[in-house]
C-alpha cells in the first residue's frame with residue numbers, strides 16, 4: 254500500500270463520559286491505531302486503555318452489519334426494508350389493539366454517547382406515547398436528577414466539581430481513577446486529582462473499598478455501604494452546631510436553611526457514627542476542613558446513588574456545598590454551560606415534581622418521564638389492561654444491567670414482539686424479533702450533547718465521520734426515524750427524510766421566533782451534510798456562544814467546529830446563579846416536602862442492626878458496564894470477575910483464595926471465585942458488574958470466552974430508593990458459603 258494511503262483523523266472518544274480527543278491512524282480505510290490527541294483543548298493527549306481500542310471496537314467481526322429477524326430459535330440476516338416491514342407488521346397491531354402503553358422502551362447508557370440518541374429518541378417516544386419508558390438512569394443516576402430537580406427546579410442542572418481550581422475535594426462512592434468520572438466530564442480525571450495535590454490541596458475518598466482512587470488520595474475512609482446520607486448529615490449537623498455555615502455570596506439566592514438545620518438535628522456525629530462506621534471525630538473534622546478550605550467541593554457518585562437513601566445522599570452532597578459557600582463559585586461546584594444550550598433570561602419556573610402517573614403493577618411514581626426499571630419485569634408478566642406486550646430496546650442490555658436480571662430474562666420470553674437497535678446479539682437482544690444494528694462509531698459524526706453539559710471546563714468539539722458510510726447502511730438517525738414513522742402510522746416505506754426535515758423545521762421555527770427572523774431565512778444558512786449535523790448547526794448557532802446566524806461572526810457554528818478538530822476551549826466555568834434556577838421561588842430551595850419526609854425514614858433506620866454481609870459492585874479501568882467485553886485487549890489477563898472478601902470474613906466463612914463461593918440473596922444465587930483482600934472493609938464483599946456472558950443464543954465470541962458472573966442475579970428488584978425509584982445495587986444483604994458446601 255502506498256504511504257499516502259495513511260492519514261490521521263481526530264475523533265472524540267465516545268466510550269465513556271470523559272470526552273477525550275483521539276488521534277486515529279487510518280490506513281486503507283481501516284483504523285489501525287488510536288492515541289490521545291495531544292492538541293485537544295480538554296484532554297491534552299490523555300487516553301485510557303478503552304479509548305486505545307476504538308479501532309478494534311469498530312472492526313469487531315461479531316458486530317452486526319445487517320439486520321436480523323428471528324425465525325424460530327434462530328436469527329437470520331435480512332435486508333433493511335424487510336426488517337422494517339417485519340417491525341411494522343409486529344408493532345402496529347399491538348399499538349392499535351392494546352394502546353400505546355402496551356409498548357415499553359428501554360434506553361441504554363450508550364444513547365448519551367451518540368448524536369442519534371440525543372436527537373431522535375425523543376421523537377420516537379413521542380410518536381408512541383407510552384407511559385412505559387425505562388432507562389439506565391434508574392439503575393445509576395436518578396437520585397442526582399431528583400435532588401437537583403428539587404434544589405434547582407431542573408433535574409438536568411447538575412453542578413460538577415471545579416476540579417482544576419479546588420483546594421479540597423471530598424469524593425464519596427466514586428472511583429474516577431478507573432471510571433474517569435461520571436456526571437462530571439473530566440478527561441484525565443486522575444491527572445486533575447494529582448494537580449490538586451501538586452498545588453497544595455488535597456482529596457479525600459470515602460468508600461467501602463480501597464479503590465485505586467482511594468490509594469492515591471490524601472486520606473481514605475471506609476464507610477458502610479449505603480450510609481453516606483448519615484455521614485453527610487453528620488457533617489451538616491456539625492456545620493450548624495459549630496457555627497460554620499457560611500453561604501457567602503449565595504445567601505440571597507437560597508431558601509430553606511433553617512429547615513435543613515432542623516432536619517439535621519437527630520444526626521449528630523455520635524448518633525450516626527455507628528451506622529456509617531466513620532468515627533464521630535473524623536466526621537466533625539471533615540466538616541471543619543470543608544468550612545475552612547479556601548475552596549472545597551463534595552462529589553458523590555455511584556455509591557451514593559445506588560442505595561436505599563440515594564436521593565437523600567445526593568441532596569446532602571449539594572447541601573454541604575451550599576452551606577460551606579462552595580456552590581456556584583470557582584473552586585467549588587459549578588454549572589457548565591454547553592455550546593448547544595442557551596442561558597435563561599431570568600430565574601424562576603414551574604419547579605420539579607414526580608408522579609404525574611404511576612406504574613400499573615406496583616404503583617411507583619414516574620420520575621422525569623421514566624418509570625423505575627426495577628418494575629419492568631412485572632409490567633411484562635402481569636396480565637391486564639395496558640400490560641406490556643411489545644418492547645423496544647435502544648443500545649441497552651438490561652438482562653445484565655438491571656436488578657433480578659434472571660426474572661427479566663424470563664419475562665422477555667413472554668413478549669409478543671421485541672425490537673432492538675443494537676450492534677450485538679447479546680444477552681438481551683437475543684430475545685428480539687428484529688435487531689437493527691447501527692453503523693460503527695467510526696462512520697458517524699460525534700458531538701456530546703450530554704457530556705458537554707457536565708464538563709468541568711466549557712469546551713466544544715465536533716468529529717465528522719472518520720470512515721465513509723456504507724451506502725447500503727442507513728445512518729443511525731435514519732433507523733430511529735424509520736421506527737418513529739412506523740410507530741406513528743406513517744408506514745415502513747416512508748422516506749426518513751420526512752422526519753429529518755420536520756425536526757429541522759421545528760428547530761428553526763423555535764430560533765426564528767426568538768430572533769425575529771423567518772425560518773426560511775435561517776434555513777438557507779444551515780450547514781451540514783447529515784441530518785444530525787444540520788440540527789447541531791442550528792443548536793450551536795443559537796447557543797450560548799453561537800454566531801446567531803451571522804449576528805456574531807466570531808461565534809460558534811458547525812463550520813467553525815469542523816475547522817477546529819482539536820476542539821474549542823470556552824474557558825473555565827462561570828457562576829450561573831440565579832439565571833439557571835427554575836424553582837418557583839427563583840432560588841435554590843434547600844427544603845422540599847418529599848425530601849423532608851424521607852429524612853424521617855432515614856432517622857428511623859438509624860436503629861437498624863448492621864450484622865449482615867453486604868454486596869457492593871466495583872469498576873475496572875478496562876471495563877464499562879457490559880459494553881466492551883467483546884474486545885480482546887480489554888478482557889485479556891487474569892480473571893477480574895472475582896468476589897472480594899475481607900480476610901476476617903474469609904476466615905469466619907472458611908473461604909480461601911481461589912475457592913468457589915456460593916452467594917445467595919433474596920433474588921438469586923450464583924457462584925464466584927474468591928479473592929481474599931483487605932481492599933474491602935469487613936462485612937462487605939464486592940463483585941464487578943456487567944458480566945455473565947454465558948447465556949445461549951448470543952453472538953459475542955470473545956465475551957463468551959470470558960463470561961464472568963452476572964452480579965445482577967443477586968440484586969433485588971424490590972429494593973429501590975423511594976424518592977427516585979433508582980435500584981439499590983450496593984449494600985445487598987447476602988449469605989456466602991463455600992460452593993462445595995451447597
Ligand code: SF4
Nearest residue numbers: 266269272273301304
Ligand atoms: S477515558 Fe473515556 S473518553 Fe477517555 S479515552 Fe478512555 S474511554 Fe475514551
